[in-house]
Amino acid sequence: xxxxxxxxxxxxxxxxxxxxxxxxxxxxxxxxxxxxxxxxxxxxxxxxxxxxxxxxxxxxxxxxxxxxxxxxxxxxxxxxxxxxxxxxxxxxxxxxxxxxxxxxxxxxxxxxxxxx
Numbered sequence: 070x071x072x073x074x075x076x077x078x079x080x081x082x083x084x085x086x087x088x089x090x091x092x093x094x095x096x097x098x099x100x101x102x103x104x105x106x107x108x109x110x111x112x113x114x115x116x117x118x119x120x121x122x123x124x125x126x127x128x129x130x131x132x133x134x135x136x137x138x139x140x141x142x143x144x145x146x147x148x149x150x151x152x153x154x155x156x157x158x159x160x161x162x163x164x165x166x167x168x169x170x171x172x173x174x175x176x177x178x179x180x181x182x183x184x185x
Contacts, residue, residue, distance in 0.1 A: 091147035
């Protein structure tokens with residue numbers, strides 16, 4: 070529907086592996102102080118506090134909020150932060166998606182994504 074309105078839409082396939090990339094990117098950017106969220110965003114703050122990685126019975130890691138809670142803001146923030154970073158082609162079978170390459174040197178002027 071958004072494409073029909075003339076908007077540019079980048080599709081992203083959510084899998085356990087692609088979620089891991091998103092969450093590790095968001096985590097790295099937060100740990101290094103390169104991302105700042107609006108102080109008034111209580112929903113995002115609540116979701117970040119509740120968000121968890123769980124080991125499934127098949128020994129895979131699952132990323133989500135606990136049952137009965139939401140994680141939409143966490144993944145929206147992760148997508149926005151990841152999109153703001155340099156891109157490279159993925160060869161994991163999930164198509165082209167964006168993620169942080171730790172081998173890249175961060176520019177001397179620190180980038181900050183301010184999400185509100």
